[in-house]
Amino acid sequence: MSGTREGGNRETEKKFPAIVHKAANACDINVSTRKNATMTRQSDIFSGIIQVSRCYPNAPVNNELDFKVKSLILQALAEPEDPRRKTIQSLLALTDYLPKSKTKERIDLGLQPYYDEAVKHTEKYMIEHLEKFPERYDLDINNASASEVTQCFVRWYNLNIKPDCIDVRRRYKKIKFVDLDAPASQENATSKGETIADPKPLLPIDEVEQKERFRQLKAYFETDPEQRLRNCATRKYPSCNCWELIKRRILTSPPQTFQEIKKDLGIPLDNITRLWYNKCVPLLAKIAEEIGYEIDAKKLQQIEEE
């Protein structure tokens, strides 16, 4: 382990000039990293001296670096998309110096090959969704300390760069991924300004009516008056039918697990779970609709397709 850490030191030393140039570019400062010039000129990046140890996780945070991070975030929040891009790029260029940030060297080994492509997605996401940053950490960004803002920014950066690396990996491995630009459900897409003022958790309901309707539904499941539930069974195992499963999984409290049902009925687990998810669950919705519940069309479509 110590060998790895020493190896890491040598590696970081080799990369140090590149890191200094990257940060200097982010701050529009020219530096020289020629031999003997590095330690003097790097101080131009910030008025304080950035230590080489900045590159290691858990190193103490440089106050001036924190102020730089905070001011760049405030600047970006006030900017429209085009100038914001440059500010975010400057911000991302500082991540090498921020303790605990998941840089290319610090991210999981299996994700490192995808880092360079992923960071472009992270940049795009941050440009488009920077407003989510203070929201996620409940941060009053103007009044919070620079150190607090930087710590939260590192957390937010890590929560984006790693998912983006995973997502790029999925593409290469041809695993289905989620496109954040096209959320699956528009209803659930987040946007600023839609905050609920004060929703009340307790809703007025007609308890008498609801109780009566629930009683009817429960009675239907208990008695199976039309024998629809018991006739809905696997061909090979007639004893494994929807009525049997509903009694065990819906009407019993606590419900039996599929394992317990398997042991009781002596039927393979696959047959039980297939019957439950493919037949019983849609049938439950269908019966509820017939009794008077308003059921989402998608749930009913499932049974029509059966």
Next chain:
Amino acid sequence: MRNATENCITIRFQESDRKCAEKFATDQPTAEQNQQVYRNTLAVLAVNTFVQELRYETDLDAGDSWHPVIRMFHNVADLVLPGIGKIECCPVKGGEEAIFLPSEVRENRIAYVAVGFAEPFDKVKLLGFMPAVEIGDETEEISLSELKPIEELLDYLYRIESGISELQPEIEELISSLDEDDPVEKAVREILARQSIAEIVAKFNRVYRSHEASYWGYEGGKALAGVGSGGGSLGGDNRGSSMNKSLSMDTTSNIEDDVAADLNQIAKDLLKKLAEIWGDGDG
């Protein structure tokens, strides 16, 4: 308000979330269930937002919490991540110090996420999570102080996801190659086949995070056999399992030893593969 640097993530509700929760709550037969379903729905929607921001696909409709009948009978707040598993989103009211797990949510879950509610109910805080394999089958509550930081959920999901894609072909091939007529191979085959790949990966993740590489064979073999605490509640066919149950009455201790040795070797080999993709850059 919690300090911003604490390990929480805040999710602000939208009007559409509230409407959805109200709609689901309206059908409940009692005022108590009405509130329960309202909170459960908002908890699922909050975790859904967070998990989608982690670039994971979710399927709200596939959850029991989204089923109009099942949520009337059971206290469920599950969120399905296709190909990975179910997360249970556990509402935590102000002043509560633990998440409570009704028996109906202890089966077939990969993790429990604590969702903190506080007035004026315009937002929630995701307080942390617990992998399902780290609690026993009978666990009824988890103290908030025991939870892992919510941001580590990403690492956990990634390990499950990448582990499934890495091990699925290996384990399927292994199972099909084991000889039904050999008592040792038959027992090993039964032990592997009764667990989902996600469950095996989650168990290995626990071994990987808790033990040095020299113990991976022994600890991984025990985890595969279902020996020890926290056998897991991810589903599959593992509940209350032990090697003895899968072997015939006249099984000798030699066969048991051979099965254990085989499982140790399998665990060691598979964990080595997982280490290649799970290793941290920090070393």
